[in-house]
Amino acid sequence: MTDQQPLWQCPVETLELNSPSAPALTHFRQLDAVQDRLRPVFRNAEGDGYWMFTDHAVILDGLQHPELWSSSVIVPTEPDPPYKWIPIMIDPPEHAKWLFPSIVFPKIMGMPVGHLDQFLEWEDKILHQQGVGEQVNAARFEGMQQVMG
Known part of the structure; x- marks a missing residue:
């Protein structure tokens, strides 16, 4: 991969965030490094692959538009889990029922x-x-x- 990506091409990186044997805080350092290099978004090739947003404004925008971005998948390597963490993995309008x-x-x-x-x-x-x-x-x-x- 070159330092200069064409504007139409999203960078792809393999960032293994599900390696339990990694020393403490390793994943945070990896995320910091990726966030510095790959803004506002990149494709993580881990597992089946998934998108990671690395810019605060883009993340906030995504959180405010559940019609475009779902919260139903928290663990990207498990896209169809048999469980739902309430209220984190529930999208509006059902999410509001759990805010009581x-x-x-x-x-x-x-x-x-x-x-x-x-x-x-x-x-x-x-x-x-x-x-x-x-x-x-x-x-x-x-x-x-x-x-x-």
Whole structure:
């Protein structure tokens, strides 16, 4: 394969992601290297072959268009599994039926389900701050104060 691919040709690479004997983090290093070289997409020749998207914007676009890209296959070397991981391997509209657990917590706390957005905002402030230090702790504390009223 040359460094310069014609624009009409998608690169093909064999990236073995299902080798359990590989040392820890090997697959992540392989994915990082491929992501740096082959954007936005390449064809992985592993197994029967499958497409891998390597660009954040393209991945996000695919996730937002289930009519084009299905979530039903998580393990590409097993394209027709006898199981479905719920809700990860289920496409809309059926996927929405399995999102109810986020409604359970406001009910347990005695909150109206209509306040779910507020609950999720608090949850984000308390549990999903990046980093460490006074600023992060202050944001978490602010979230807790909002919960406590």
